[in-house]
Amino acid sequence: MNPAPESGMTAGQGRSTDTGRTATKRRSIVTAARTIFLRKGYGRASMDEIAALAEVSKQTVYKQFADKQQLFATIITTDIDATERLTGSMVENLGVSQDLESDLRRFARRHIVEVTQPDTVRLRRMIIAEAERFPELATAWYAQGPERGHASLAEQIAILAERGVLRAPDPLLAAQELNWLILSIPLNRAMFHGPDGTFSPVELDRYADEAVRIFLSAYRSE
């Protein structure tokens, strides 16, 4: 009686179930790929193993990801998007901050926790390991991770400089200094300390707070 909408609906439901199944498979592939990459390194990981661990056919993997590099790029983007969701809004609001010291501390404390997560440290180590053989991976990660982060911070530092809160003739340089002030001590130790490179929250807070103190000493106006 009303065939068009009905069949339309059925087709729609079918499509959305298909989309749901596709999305589920895609997530399984990405999760499996992360595990295999971390276990074997990028060079030695194979699409076969990834398909086997994700319990899908190799064709299914290739239907969604043209090649290993595209799959790896998706992992990087997924991870970075997850981090952005956590600290992105903190960064975006720095420019208009009315209490810069406490807002910077809040961001720094969160940022340091994110970047020293064991899986993030292991992924970082793996990318560094492969930087010579697969420079395109490492440069992509660097561009989408630290460089994007520096650019977002630099925008806010420029606003703070316009407001006269900071004195930062080169906002990008100031942003890089801030980022590495926050991360360097624990991140370098983590890089060289295998699975033991973990930190107590008290330690991390202390590094974050000292980073903010140093940054403000050097860049605050007056």
Next chain:
Amino acid sequence: MNPAPESGMTAGQGRSTDTGRTATKRRSIVTAARTIFLRKGYGRASMDEIAALAEVSKQTVYKQFADKQQLFATIITTDIDATERLTGSMVENLGVSQDLESDLRRFARRHIVEVTQPDTVRLRRMIIAEAERFPELATAWYAQGPERGHASLAEQIAILAERGVLRAPDPLLAAQELNWLILSIPLNRAMFHGPDGTFSPVELDRYADEAVRIFLSAYRSE
């Protein structure tokens, strides 16, 4: 007629020639090992290949180095000693400096050049790559490299704090902050940029000078 001294002399000469030959072989082995380690990574490097490249027998290698790990430790120590020779005396004199800003700049500019040498960057990358499988290598490197460096700097910072030039309640923390302020921007970029991660001397000087400015803003007394 004077047999004792003569034969003594002969024996001495023989011994010193032997020692000379042994030292030469030892140097060849260390150089070959560095090449093989950088090419294949620690895990995949073999003592056979190292002996072949050094043009000595495998027994000769084992006469000097108990195992692969000891050989690797020797490379680390050799490299770190070479760096120490270049910046060690600059650090040792910081405590009594009468012009801290310019002495720190001189140290920072030299330190950044040393640490961003392509072979040092590649060795660092390799150690990070193997940190999970061979944590003892990475921790040894970290202890003999950055941690020793931080300790030397901290000693001088403590003297400067006693003199009232700096305000540094935790000299070790201040030393770590200074070290990473100097190195982080170029070193992180180098880690992720394969063989292209090189820098112009002007760029490096700029990072060194900004590091010193930030450090003094945060730690100088008054």
